[in-house]
Amino acid sequence: MTKKVLMVEDEKNVILGVRTCLDAVGYQVEVVEDGEAALDAVRKEQPDLILLDLLIPKIDGFEVLKVLKGDPVTSSIPIIVLTAKAEDEDRQRAMDLGADNYMTKPFKPQELWDRLKHYLPD
Numbered sequence: 001m002t003k004k005v006l007m008v009e010d011e012k013n014v015i016l017g018v019r020t021c022l023d024a025v026g027y028q029v030e031v032v033e034d035g036e037a038a039l040d041a042v043r044k045e046q047p048d049l050i051l052l053d054l055l056i057p058k059i060d061g062f063e064v065l066k067v068l069k070g071d072p073v074t075s076s077i078p079i080i081v082l083t084a085k086a087e088d089e090d091r092q093r094a095m096d097l098g099a100d101n102y103m104t105k106p107f108k109p110q111e112l113w114d115r116l117k118h119y120l121p122d
Contacts, residue, residue, distance in 0.1 A: 003120045006047035007031045008038040008064065009082070010056050014105065018051065018082075021109050027120075035059025039067060042074055049119050052099075054083040054090065062097060069098030078119040082107065 005022055009015050010033040022029045030047070032038050034057040042050070050068070054061030061081065068074045080101040081094045091102050101115050 002026060002028045003049070004028045004030070004045070004047040005049050005051060005116075005120075006038065006041055007051045008033075008035070008056060008061065009051070009053045010034065011053075014053075014082075017109070018112070021113065022116075025113075027116075033057070035061065035064045038064050042068060042077070046074065046077060048077070049116065050077055050079045051082050052079050054081060054085050054094065062093060065094060065097045065099055080112075080115055080119070082112070 005027050007015065007018060007029055009031065015031050019029050019031065030041060032041050036058040052061050052064060061083065065079060068077065068079065078100040080103060081099045082103050082105065084105045086104040094102055100119065103112065103115065
């Protein structure tokens with residue numbers, strides 16, 4: 001069964017790099033570029049995992065995280081925050097809101113792959 005990953009990201013180069021990596025291993029990747037579109041996409045078809053940037057338009061990633069983790073229907077979807085926000089307080093806030101993992105950009109593809117395998121085992 002193909003694993004579905006929703007990527008919430010507005011930087012084209014990050015989208016291209018992550019999508020290339022995930023496509024290569026057979027994941028189905030949907031990309032949305034703002035928080036409003038992220039919430040709509042999750043409600044339409046729940047992904048197996050969400051990669052969430054915090055610095056996105058319309059509704060920021062913190063609010064998206066709060067909404068998704070606060071809803072019993074979506075709270076169990078693993079969310080890996082993938083962001084340029086490297087401050088300890090940002091990491092702590094995301095984890096307090098329910099993020100399952102937190103990675104900062106730039107990142108190594110192998111590190112992302114290792115974390116994905118943890119949440120999406122074969």
